[in-house]
Amino acid sequence: MILERVIDTVLVSIYRYNPEVDTKPSMQEYEVDLPEGKDLMVLDVLALVKEQDASVAYRRSCREGVCGSDGMNINGTNGLACITPLSAVGGPANKLVLRPLPGLPVIRDLVVDMAIFYQQFEKVRPYMINDAPAPAIERLQTPEDRAKLDGLYECILCACCSTNCPSFWWNPDKFIGPAGLLQAYRFLADSRDTATEERLSDLDDPFSVFRCRGIMNCVAVCPKGLNPTRAIGHIRSMLISQGT
C-alpha cells in the first residue's frame, strides 16, 4: 500500500499592477504547496509564489520584523509578511489575499511609494533638539526619564498603522498620522530635548494631531505592539496644558 503524503495547499491571490504595462490593477491567483508540519510566514509563501512567477514584486530585507520593508495588507489587515504566520492570518482557511498598503500610490504590485509617509515623519523633526553645549561624554537621563521613551522608540516605520488609518487616507498631506505622531511624542517626552514649546506650536492646527478621531486601527495593527493612540492623547494633553 502506498501512503500518499498529504501536502496542504494555499490559494494566494495577489494584487498585480505594473503602471508601465497595465491599464488597471488586477488580482492574480497562485496555488502554493505548503511543506508538511511547518507554519510558514506569509513572506515564505511569497517566496514560493516568486518561484512560480518571478515577476511578482514586493519589498523585503531582514525577514525578521526589524527593517519594516514588507508591510502589506494581508487578508484585509495590515501587517509585516515576515512575522505573520499563516496560522495567525484571519479570513477563510487556505486562502491568502495580499494587497499593497492601502492609501499610498502603487509603484508595482505590492510595492508602494512611501514618500508622503516620510514627509509627515520629517515634519515632526524626528531628532533631538538641544542647543546647550554638549557635555564631555553624553547627555544623561534618570532611569525614570529614560523609561518614558519605552513604547515610543521601538517604531520601525513600516507604515502599517498610518496606512490603516482612515484619517490618514483622507488627508495624508495634512494629518501627520499615527507613526509620525508616535515619533513626535517620543521627542516631546524626551527630557534631553529642549524644543518642546516649538514642537507643540507646530502641531496646534486642525489637521496635524487633531484629525485623529480615536479609531485605534493603528493600535490594532502595529506589528511591534505599540500604541500611537495613547501617544496622541499625551500630545493633546500637553497642548491643552500649554494652550489654555
Added chain:
Amino acid sequence: MVTNATSFSRSGLSDWIIQRFSAVILAAYTLFILAVLGATPELDYESWRAVFSNNPVRLFSIISLFALCGHTWVGMWTVGTDYLTGRQLGGNGTFIRLIYQSFCVLLIAVYLLWGIQIFWGS
C-alpha cells in the same frame, strides 16, 4: 503647521475644546428638556410656553443654541475637509467644498438668528 482659513478657530486645540465643551452643554440641555417633559405629564401649549417664558430657561436655551451651532460647524467642517477634497473628488473638490461650507454657514446662521428670535420672543 497646516493653515486653514475656514476652520472654526484656526486652532485644532480650540476647535477640539469647543467641540467637547459644547457637547457637555448640549447633554445638560437634553437632560433638562427630558426632565421638563417627565415633570409635565399633561403637556399643552400653555405649560410649554410657561417653561420658556422663564428667563433662566431662555438663557440656557440660547446658550445651548450657540453650543449647537459651534458644535455643528466644527463637525460639518471636519466632514467636509475629509470627504469633499481634491483628493476625493478631483479638480472641482475645493470648489464643491466651498459651496458646501457656505451652505452650512448660512444654514447655521439662519437657525441661530431664528432660534434666538423664537426663544427671546416667546
